[in-house]
Amino acid sequence: MKYLIFLFTFVLLSCSNEPTLQKYFVENSESADFFSLDIAPSILKTDSLTLTNEEKAALDAFKKMNILAFKKDAINDDKYQSEITKVNTILKNEKYESLIKFGTNANGAAIYVTGETDKIDEFIILAKQTESGFAIIRVLGDTMDVNHVMTLFQLIQKSNIDMEQLKPLQQFMK
Amino acid sequence: MKNIVLSAVFLFMSAIVTAQGAFDKFENNESVASVIVSKKMFEMMSKVKADAKDKEAQQFMNVIKKLDNLKVFMTSNAKTANDMKATVSSYLKSNPLEELMRMNDSGRQVKIYVKSGANENIIKELLMYIEDPTSKDKQAIVMSLTGTFYLDEISSITEKLNLPGGNELKKAAKK
Numbered sequence: 001m002k003y004l005i006f007l008f009t010f011v012l013l014s015c016s017n018e019p020t021l022q023k024y025f026v027e028n029s030e031s032a033d034f035f036s037l038d039i040a041p042s043i044l045k046t047d048s049l050t051l052t053n054e055e056k057a058a059l060d061a062f063k064k065m066n067i068l069a070f071k072k073d074a075i076n077d078d079k080y081q082s083e084i085t086k087v088n089t090i091l092k093n094e095k096y097e098s099l100i101k102f103g104t105n106a107n108g109a110a111i112y113v114t115g116e117t118d119k120i121d122e123f124i125i126l127a128k129q130t131e132s133g134f135a136i137i138r139v140l141g142d143t144m145d146v147n148h149v150m151t152l153f154q155l156i157q158k159s160n161i162d163m164e165q166l167k168p169l170q171q172f173m174k
Numbered sequence: 175m176k177n178i179v180l181s182a183v184f185l186f187m188s189a190i191v192t193a194q195g196a197f198d199k200f201e202n203n204e205s206v207a208s209v210i211v212s213k214k215m216f217e218m219m220s221k222v223k224a225d226a227k228d229k230e231a232q233q234f235m236n237v238i239k240k241l242d243n244l245k246v247f248m249t250s251n252a253k254t255a256n257d258m259k260a261t262v263s264s265y266l267k268s269n270p271l272e273e274l275m276r277m278n279d280s281g282r283q284v285k286i287y288v289k290s291g292a293n294e295n296i297i298k299e300l301l302m303y304i305e306d307p308t309s310k311d312k313q314a315i316v317m318s319l320t321g322t323f324y325l326d327e328i329s330s331i332t333e334k335l336n337l338p339g340g341n342e343l344k345k346a347a348k349k
Contacts (some may be wrong), residue, residue, distance in 0.1 A: 001229045033205075100209075100215050146222050150222060
């Protein structure tokens with residue numbers, strides 16, 4: 001037990017205080033205002049398909065997808081504002097490079113990446129709508145590049161999607 | 175050949191330091207809709223393998239490589255439109271760009287400014303300001319594009335990306 005506590009403090013100390021999206025996800029995934037979902041590559045049912053080498057490489061580079069969404073209702077406006085501010089502050093860190101942003105201050109979307117151009121660790125998509133809330137989607141991979149992503153999108157179109165994994169999302173949207 | 179490479183490198187460097195930040199304040203303005211594409215995005219898009227047979231796509235990829243930053247700000251608010259106008263003119267004072275074109279079409283005003291590179295045909299920065307008091311949702315538009323490109327290349331991009339002022343750019347390129 002003592003050993004555990006020691007280990008725990010050590011882990012805490014060794015983490016920098018810098019907020020990261022990872023921490024934000026961990027902190028909020030259990031919270032009542034949030035909805036979270038992890039999607040594994042197995043969501044794409046590719047068994048029935050003969051994959052090209054490119055497609056295999058793309059699937060290989062893709063590790064998982066995490067979704068965290070904040071659903072806005074009539075009473076949590078303050079919380080919405082403070083949470084979206086937190087997220088924006090995290091994304092201001094130079095580790096997250098902005099690719100594209102569009103929309104207005106209230107409603108819009110933005111895409112960020114971490115890693116190098118040919119070795120992307122993570123794609124981050126942030127979408128917000130003042131009336132309904134915001135969602136952060138993290139696509140985590142291992143040295144992904146743009147072509148992997150394009151191939152993956154094509155693959156999504158032609159493979160069956162395992163709807164079981166998306167069920168919580170459907171329930172959340174209701 | 176060496177000279178071309180050198181000047182290309184030089185242009186590239188100077189494009190990075192070109193101030194584009196003057197308009198960033200509009201990004202967080204309530205009444206402004208914006209589109210911002212970073213250098214990284216262009217860099218990544220240029221890595222996409224285009225179909226070698228598709229000439230149009232190839233050409234598109236070629237131009238993408240030459241772009242650094244794209245920023246578009248649109249407003250539906252008359253007050254913000256005035257602010258944009260003021261920001262454009264103060265920006266032009268501190269960063270002298272050449273006026274390429276000025277158009278007035280029944281109240282709709284389009285002004286295009288450029289900063290040329292090594293020769294007149296190469297553009298390092300393009301600034302477009304469109305003012306239209308009669309339009310409801312687009313009272314004013316500011317578009318800023320940096321990179322190292324030719325004007326006629328850009329009109330094809332604006333068309334493809336459905337950006338404002340595409341027609342005007344086309345006309346300017348034909349001159």
